[in-house]
Each structure stands twice: as structure tokens, then as C-alpha cells.
Amino acid sequence: MMVMRRFEEEAARNYAKGKIGGFLHLYIGQEAIAVAATEVLTEGDYIFQTYRDHGIALARGMSAKAGMAELFGKDTGCSRGFGGSMHFFDVERGFLGGWAIVGGHLALAAGTAFKSKYAGEDSVTVCFFGDGSINIGGFHEAMSLAGLWKLPVVFICENNQYAMGTPLERTSPLKDLSIKAKGYGMVGDRFDGHDVEVVQARIGEAVDRARSGGGPTFIEVLTYRFRGHSMSDPAKYRTTTELEQRKQQDPITVVREKLIGLGVQESALDDIDLEVDEEIDAAVQFAEESEPAREDLMMSTVMAPEGES
């Protein structure tokens, strides 16, 4: 969680300096979910995420260097500098993006889950998306198919209460989104996302169910983003009191206090912080010094060659 937090704080700083272009959506406040989910996944599993994708990529094992270089638009980045913040990708680790079209990637996740089942493999797909996805057509299509064919997929809605500046109560007639699971013939679950142990146990149940042939699960995790929707959002639609209240449940503070309560020395945790600082400083330096994305590769990697589709 500390790697994600420091990575994104440094990303924000470099965005302000003009070193990073395009959009930048930070995951700060939601880190426990990515850590918990990757703890219960194994090699060969697939992961999909929205444009708020740095955290899960790092949790899955992508190096901070490859991530930071991608943000800087460098050839050494995880998508060779062509994807930027919203399109991290790491095929080797089964991290299949980083998607910018709200709700669109749920269908892709149903696709990899179908492939696993069809080929008799025991891999599981985990698909993250925001509360803003739940009334999009792609959500309905993917959930229907997954429920019908009992696909090995876990849909995780990270309900951070807002879709850009719109609070959920203005777009959803339901408060408890997890009851939607029933309509798609799958198990539903709903819990708070600030305690990494709780999140790990609950996502773990859903992943085990999917892997053992028990079908898909729809999970709603209640969480909160501490920064604006993206770097250009001053977040005027919420009060400072609300934000400060939510910060009381910062997943990093929660786990720190828990560990200290269990007898872990504060100095040991401070050492981890220092190690992380060094890792992130090295990542920024690496990104700065790397060569920019190669124009000559643009047509062959981003665009399909003429005549092919």
C-alpha cells in the first residue's frame, strides 16, 4: 500500500511540474482493495481495471519503474509509453489493462473467464470497476452472460461514492448495489474496503468459489478516494468535513495501528517507509532518464497495419 501511495504522490507532483501529460486518476484511499485482491490470486489469473489502474498494477508486481516511465511517456514504460496513466498493461502478470470506457471492460472480463472455462483451465478473472459503471449497458451484458454460463469471474465494484462529481444517490435507486447480483443468478457481497484483512478474506471467498466451479460473484466494496476524480478536479462537490472524516479510515493508518497493536515495532514500519521512498525516487529518476516512446513503433503497436483488423 505504501508503494502505491508514494508512487501516486510522486506522480501528482510530476504532473504539476508538467512531466506527465494527459489524464491522471489517483487511487489514493482505495489501496487496501488492490493489495487484498492480488494476495488471493495466483499466476495465470486475469485482472481488469478502469483508468484508475496504477494501484492494482503495482500490487500485481509491476515495477514502479515501468509504471512511472509509462506516466512519463517513455519507451521503458509498461505500455512502451503509448498508453499513459489510463492504459497500464502487463500481459506476463495477467494484468489486461487499464480501460477508459466506463463499463466497457466488463465484457472483456467475461471473455477471459469464458476462455478459462472453455479451455478447462482453473484461472479466475477479477474485474474492477467504479460505481459509475452499474447503469451502463456493458455491466448488464457481462453480468448476464457470466451468471448464465457460471463463468469463473469476480466482479468488484469499488464504490467510492462518486462518479466524477456525481454522488451515487443521484444516479442509483439502490443504496445496496450488491442486491443486483441476485438478478444475474450469482452470489452478492458487500463490505467496507479500509481493512485489508477483511477485504482479503471476502474477496478470497469469491475467488475460491470461482476457481472451484461455483460461478461468479458480484462484490460491492465501500471505499473513498481522497483526491479529486482526476488531477483537474478540485472536488468542490464534497465538504472538507466529509473528506476529513473519511481520512480517519485511511487503509494505511488502519493497518499501521493494527500492526503496532500486534507488537510490531514502529521503527520497523518506518524502515519500510524509507525503503519505499528509495524505490519511488529511483523510479522517477529512471523515468526521467529513459528515452521517449518511439514514433516508429506507433503504427505497428497502436494501430493495426493496413489491410489487417
Ligand SMILES: Cc1ncc(C[n+]2csc(CCOP(=O)(O)OP(=O)(O)O)c2C)c(N)n1
Ligand atoms: C462510456 C463512458 N461514459 C462517460 C465517460 C466519462 N467518465 C470518465 S470517468 C467517469 C466516472 C466514472 O466513475 P466511477 O465508475 O464511479 O469510477 P471512479 O472514477 O469513481 O473510480 C465518467 C463518467 C467514460 N469514460 N466512458
Ligand SMILES: [Mg+2]
Ligand atoms: Mg466512483
